[in-house]
Amino acid sequence: MEENLGCGPGQMVVDGGFVSRENILAMNEKEVDLIGAMGVGVAQSAGQMKRRGVDPSFYPEAFHYDEGSDTYRCPGGKILRPDGQEKRLGRTNYRYRACAMDCQVCSFREKCCPQNGAKGRTIVRGVDAPVVAAHIKKMETEEAQQIYRQRGVVAEFPNAWIKDKIGLRQFRLRGLIKVGMEVFWACLTYNIKQWIRLCWMPQWA
Numbered sequence: 139m140e141e142n143l144g145c146g147p148g149q150m151v152v153d154g155g156f157v158s159r160e161n162i163l164a165m166n167e168k169e170v171d172l173i174g175a176m177g178v179g180v181a182q183s184a185g186q187m188k189r190r191g192v193d194p195s196f197y198p199e200a201f202h203y204d205e206g207s208d209t210y211r212c213p214g215g216k217i218l219r220p221d222g223q224e225k226r227l228g229r230t231n232y233r234y235r236a237c238a239m240d241c242q243v244c245s246f247r248e249k250c251c252p253q254n255g256a257k258g259r260t261i262v263r264g265v266d267a268p269v270v271a272a273h274i275k276k277m278e279t280e281e282a283q284q285i286y287r288q289r290g291v292v293a294e295f296p297n298a299w300i301k302d303k304i305g306l307r308q309f310r311l312r313g314l315i316k317v318g319m320e321v322f323w324a325c326l327t328y329n330i331k332q333w334i335r336l337c338w339m340p341q342w343a
Contacts, residue, residue, distance in 0.1 A: 159228030
């Protein structure tokens with residue numbers, strides 16, 4: 139767009155798969171209003187807990203955070219205290235750890251941390267950068283949701299038509315130029331078919 143029109147977009151609507159903290163920060167620097175839902179990672183966290191043999195009743199969501207003391211309380215009543223932090227792009231992860239002795243003698247050990255025999259149970263509290271937090275809050279508004287719902291009509295329908303009607307599911311040529319030619323002819327064919335369907339045929343109806 140910058141090459142063809144001399145300016146970038148004021149707003150960009152993307153599929154959730156393209157929404158990352160890195161992209162949110164990059165679009166903010168370019169002053170582009172990014173519209174797209176970002177996953178909260180609950181499913182990924184649950185998968186990690188399951189692989190470690192942790193009982194669902196001891197997943198991170200079951201631990202209570204006390205903002206005043208900056209500590210966590212586990213379902214068994216033990217306290218997890220700050221144990222370092224890790225800065226990532228657009229997010230800071232704060233780690234909390236329980237006393238190893240508390241976990242070793244705890245009756246819930248096999249449910250809470252079955253693979254952790256020497257150290258106490260840990261919990262990570264992620265804090266998003268202000269720009270990322272503002273994006274997440276924006277996407278909870280009805281205005282942003284209405285804009286996001288338009289993406290399916292604009293983006294998904296042409297892709298589905300080109301795959302099903304034109305049959306372009308796999309490129310037949312190699313090389314960027316040749317593949318670009320395939321895409322060009324597929325898109326041109328799509329546009330002509332839509333013109334016939336929406337403009338030419340109604341004249342004879």
